[in-house]
Amino acid sequence: MTTQVRGGQLARLLGQWHALPGRRxxxxxxxxxxxxxxxLADGRLPLGVRLPAERDLAEALRISRTTVSAAYRQLRETGHLASRRGAGSWTMLPGTHRVASSGLWTPLDDRDMIDLGVAALAAPPQLVPAARAAAEDLPRYLGDAGYHPTGIIELREAVAQGYTARGLPTRAEQIMVTSGTQHALDLVLRLMLTPGGPVLVESPTYPNGLAALAARRARITTHGLATDAGWDGDLLLGSLRQSRPKLAYLIPEFHNPTGHLMPADLRERLVATAHTIGTDLVVDESFVDLPLDGTRLPPPTAAFDRHSRVISIGGMSKPYWGGLRIGWVRASAPQVQRLAAARVGGDMASPVLDQLVAVHLLADAATIVAARQRQLTAQRDVLLDAVAARLPEWRVTVPRGGVTLWAELDGPISSALARAAEDVGVRLAPGPRFGLDGTLERFLRLPFTLPAADLVEAVGRIATVRYDLDRVGRPGWREPVVIA
Incomplete structure (x- = not known):
């Protein structure tokens, strides 16, 4: 079923369209x-969406129907709109161009490369003491086979306590430990989504989430996030009601890559709508531990769930260390048991030693996370200052948490800029990697997880090649790289 955008909704997205550069x-x-x-190029208006009738849009914009008719005709001529008598008009790109999502690729081993493709921190100093303490605890587990499909009880209890502290009472039976958040998503999709099933995702969204959906051959519908304000609640809920997907994959806490934080009232409406239409919500909480500037978190999305429609996934990668492959699923106890049964077909259990390390890190969470927040705040501010000084034409919304800036560039140059930046030793994650169909070329994700000096140096190199793009083309192919 094709999603339709109404005249008033499209008018909100268009904003002050009559005041755009070159308007006169x-x-x-x-x-x-x-x-x-x-x-369409920015990804705020998804592809395959039916536009409002000419009369509807004309009334919403307070312009003549003739003007809307002529605009639609020009969009058809440029290949951005397809129309069929009696069926309406829906959005597309010229030549039905499609660009697949990237997934996770093996990186080049280049120590001189400043890698801004991976949004993750180096290990905290507490990791080594936690590993030593875990090794001392290990003998307690050596008397059995070592297979714990849902995770060792100590870690499940620690994760459950974290949810309870956030205002979501949780028992250990509702937690399943996985080998990272990506593994958690894969397991949930394997259990909840049949091949070819319909799924709603945000645009932009996490590239490896798109890769997991592609592996299930999911039929993806997108909801565009406004660049400044985040989710348009009416559009999001309208997309859910019209497309009625089996699943919706969402990142409400410091969204990757935009950094937006979903407000509490929209979370409540989202869960209520999902229950009404029979959609399960997969909520990625990878960044929930990283609010900045004293930002107060709204209740977890699952706190509004009374019908087991919300499955939450999270892990240790972002606040702690990506090399510690520990993630988890929070769901109803019966769902956890079904996930465990699905898991043993491909992965018996997470390593016991890694889980014990996680237990010790979580016991020291207050100290570790507070240090991470101070570090990220300082590095974010350095990156913001560097972009403002060297690339003043770019627009960046200051994120309230997480680890990334989502920059709106001064032209649709993201992929070209990423190719050029590699020549000067900077690896970037261009905008189209975070969406479908070749959109988002005006955007670039910039993580602030590297040391301040590296961030300043990287921006300086990016600025150099940015201005070179206006003078000389840089054709050529590059090997795909890690985006995390």
Whole structure:
């Protein structure tokens, strides 16, 4: 089923379309068509969406129907709109161009490369003492086979206590330990989604989430996030009601890559809508431990769930260390048991020693996380200052948490810039990696997880090649790299 955007909704997305650059040199219909193309290129208006009827949009924009008709005609001529009599008009890109999501690839082993493709921190100093303490605890587990499909009880209890402290009472029976958050997502999709099933995701979203969905051959519908304000609640809930997906994969806490934080009222409405239409919500909480600037977190999305519609996934990678492959699923106890049964077909259990390390790190969570927040705040501010000084044409919304900036560039140059930056020793994650169909070329994710000096140096190199792009083309192919 094709999702439809109503006239009032599209009018909100278009904003001050009549005040765009070059407006005085263009007739009204051309300016409107250009604004719609801009929404498509930015990913704020998904592909395959039916646009409002001409009369509906004309009334919403308070312009003549003739102007809307001419704008639609120009969009058809440029390949951005397809129409069929009696069926309406829906969005597309010229030549039905598609770009697949990236997934996780083996990186080049280049020590001189400043890698801004991976949004993860180096290990905290507490990791080594935690590993030593875990080794001392290990003999307690050596008397059995070592297979714990749902995880050792100590870690499950520690994770459950974390949810309870956030206002979501949780028992150990509701926790399943996995080999990282990505493994948690894969298991949930394996259990909950049949091959080819419909799924709603945000645009942009986490590339490896898209890769997991592609592995299940999911039919993906996207909801575009506004660049500044985050989720448009009416559009998000409208997309859910119209497409009625089996699953929705969402990142409400410091969204990757935009850094947005979903407000509590939208979480409540989202869960209620999901229950009404029969959609399960997979909520990725990878960044929930990393609020910055004293930001107060709203209740967990699952706190509004009374019908086991919300499955939460999280892990140790972002606040602690990516090399510690510990993640988890929070769900109802029966769902956890079904996940464990599904797991043993491909992965018997997570390593006991790693789980014991996680137990000790979580016991010291207050100290570790507070230090991470101070570190990330300082590095974020350094990166913001560097971008403002060297690339003042770029627009960046200051994130309230997480580890990334989502920069709106001064042109649709993200992929070209990423290729050029590799030549000067900077690895980037271009915007199209976070979406579908070749959109998001005006955006770039910039993590602030590296030391401040590296961030300043990276921005300086990026600025150099950015201005070179205006003078000389840089064709060529690159090997795909890690985006995490």
């Amino acid at each position: 040199r263009s007739p009204d219909y051309a300016a409107l068509a250009a604004a719609v193309r801009g929404l």
